[in-house]
Amino acid sequence: MLISIGMLAWNEEDVIEATLASLFRQSVFQETSGDLPDTEWEIVIVPNGCTDGTAAVAQRALAKLTGQAAGRKVAFEVRELDEPGKSNAWNHYVHEFSSKRAELILMMDADIEFGEAETVSNTVKALLHTPQAVVAVDLPLKDAIKKPSKTLIERISVAASGASAGGTPGISGQFFCARAAALRQIWMPKGLPVDDGFLRAMIVTDCFRSAFDGSKVIRAEHASHYFRTLTTLREIFRHELRLVIGTALNCYLNWDFLSFATDPTGPGAGVLIRNLSENDPAWFQRFIDNAIMNHGFWVLPGDMLFRRFAGLGRNGGRGLPRKIFVASVGFLMDLPVFIAANRKLKKGGGIGFW
Numbered sequence: 068m069l070i071s072i073g074m075l076a077w078n079e080e081d082v083i084e085a086t087l088a089s090l091f092r093q094s095v096f097q098e099t100s101g102d103l104p105d106t107e108w109e110i111v112i113v114p115n116g117c118t119d120g121t122a123a124v125a126q127r128a129l130a131k132l133t134g135q136a137a138g139r140k141v142a143f144e145v146r147e148l149d150e151p152g153k154s155n156a157w158n159h160y161v162h163e164f165s166s167k168r169a170e171l172i173l174m175m176d177a178d179i180e181f182g183e184a185e186t187v188s189n190t191v192k193a194l195l196h197t198p199q200a201v202v203a204v205d206l207p208l209k210d211a212i213k214k215p216s217k218t219l220i221e222r223i224s225v226a227a228s229g230a231s232a233g234g235t236p237g238i239s240g241q242f243f244c245a246r247a248a249a250l251r252q253i254w255m256p257k258g259l260p261v262d263d264g265f266l267r268a269m270i271v272t273d274c275f276r277s278a279f280d281g282s283k284v285i286r287a288e289h290a291s292h293y294f295r296t297l298t299t300l301r302e303i304f305r306h307e308l309r310l311v312i313g314t315a316l317n318c319y320l321n322w323d324f325l326s327f328a329t330d331p332t333g334p335g336a337g338v339l340i341r342n343l344s345e346n347d348p349a350w351f352q353r354f355i356d357n358a359i360m361n362h363g364f365w366v367l368p369g370d371m372l373f374r375r376f377a378g379l380g381r382n383g384g385r386g387l388p389r390k391i392f393v394a395s396v397g398f399l400m401d402l403p404v405f406i407a408a409n410r411k412l413k414k415g416g417g418i419g420f421w
Contacts, residue, residue, distance in 0.1 A: 069107040070191065071169035071247070075156040076112060076177035080119040083112075083177045084128040090175070091132045093187045096139055102188040110143040111164050112177075116151020121177075153240070154255035154262055161250050169247045175292075176241045182208055182291035190244045193287035201270050201283040202245045204236050205290035211298075218298065236286040238267040241294055245270075252334075254341040256320065256351040258418035261313020268321045274335030275325045304404060311371065311408040312417050318368045319358040320351075352418050359412055366412050372405055373398070 072090070076083055090110075094102045110129060114121040122145050129143040146164045148156055157174075165172060171191060181187070186205050194203040211217055240263050253269050255262060269275070271283050297303045325336040333339075343350045359366045370377070375394040411417065 068103075068105070068170050069109065069166055069168045070171045070173055071165040072108065072110045072173045072175065073157075073160045073165060074110070074112045074125075074175055074177050075153055075160065076114045076117070076121050076125070077151060077153070078117050078119045078121060079114075079177040080117075080121045080124045083121055083125050086175075086177050086179055087125065087128045087132055089180045090187075091136060092184065093181060094184045095188050095191075096136045096141070097184075102185070103191060107140040108142070109166055109169070110141065111160060112143075112145045113148060113156045113160050113164065114145065115148040115153070115156040117147070122147050152257060154259045155257045157255055157262065158257075161253070165247070171244055172247045172250050173244045174240065174242070176294070178295060179241050180210070180293045182206075182293055183289055186242075186287075186290040186292060187244075189290040190242075190287040193285055193290075194244050194246070197285055199282055200285045201249045202238055202243055203285050203287050204238060204243045205287055205292055207239050207241055208291050208293050209296040210293040211296035213293065236284050238263050238270065238284060240266070242292050253337040254344065256340055256344065257348070258351060259313070259316065259320075260309055260417065261317065264314060264317040265321060268317070268325075269336060272326075274337050275321075275329035276331045276333070276335050304407075307401075307404045308408055308411070311367070311404055312412060314371060315367050315408065315412060316355060316417055318371075319355060323358060324354065355417060356415060359415075359417075365409060367405060367409050372401075375401065 074083075074086075079086075090096075095106070095108075110133075112122070112125040112129070114125070126145050129145070133141045133143055144164075146159070148159060161172065171194065173187065173191070182205075183189075190203045190205055194200055197203075249270065252274055253266070255265065259265060267284060271279050271281055273280075297306055325339070329336040329339060347353075375397040376391075
């Protein structure tokens with residue numbers, strides 16, 4: 068079995084070597100481990116629009132690390148793209164750069180650190196042992212959780228992420244493992260600022276050809292990775308702004324267009340996007356512009372604005388006054404982000420926003 072590892076990188080020369088070192092500390096690349104012994108591996112780094120030395124650092128690190136991979140079959144290459152953009156790089160990697168022999172594709176960001184030595188192994192095995200699943204994910208953890216002494220912002224951030232760690236797993240673009248055949252049915256529109264929600268919608272609906280099936284995404288046990296905790300209010304605000312804009316664009320694309328335009332007996336929404344992009348590279352921008360114009364003054368989906376109040380009456384309404392208070396505080400904290408996101412979308416600044 069061949070597993071392809073794709074890493075999309077934008078100006079990551081300061082961290083990509085450490086991320087690759089963390090990858091090669093995984094049990095699947097260790098001599099003393101019996102994990103997936105007959106598996107072949109390929110690693111494809113896709114620096115896109117970089118203005119630093121990401122490609123050169125990755126090339127040197129991979130040459131060194133693959134030579135120390137305990138006799139495992141590991142091929143690698145670095146494929147640079149002049150044009151920046153994660154969705155564009157994703158399309159090139161999945162459909163052109165990754166080996167057509169690959170049965171599984173493991174996607175990962177260039178700035179993470181694995182939390183457990185068996186993360187890759189357990190994620191792959193979870194997918195192989197669950198026939199109905201298409202994607203297996205791990206548990207994303209903020210790196211501040213490892214710090215013995217945390218700032219107030221870090222403590223709040225870690226607490227907030229812990230409160231939202233349960234429930235139905237989503238797909239984090241930071242790390243996941245997927246069946247290659249499923250990903251090769253998906254093309255992303257260029258300029259999509261947040262790909263996670265789009266990808267999950269495509270997976271759980273079989274590219275909008277079937278009813279929603281959350282069992283297609285599973286979380287592997289004893290598998291995790293750390294990502295950088297945002298530590299300034301400016302960073303947090305910009306990150307939340309990007310997420311709100313991306314979520315709004317995903318709503319327009321997924322539920323206002325693809326869910327209606329996709330023929331359930333046809334090749335699926337991925338091919339529809341590919342054909343639209345080939346015939347008219349500007350179609351996505353025009354579609355979003357038209358959707359925003361039709362929404363009038365307030366262009367964000369209404370349920371986003373009041374998301375904090377959803378499900379307050381669950382569990383028989385126990386602790387309802389406290390829940391209302393907490394939701395109200397969260398709503399007031401969200402409001403500046405929503406106003407800024409609404410303004411940016413009205414000005415046409417959503418596509419490609421980073």
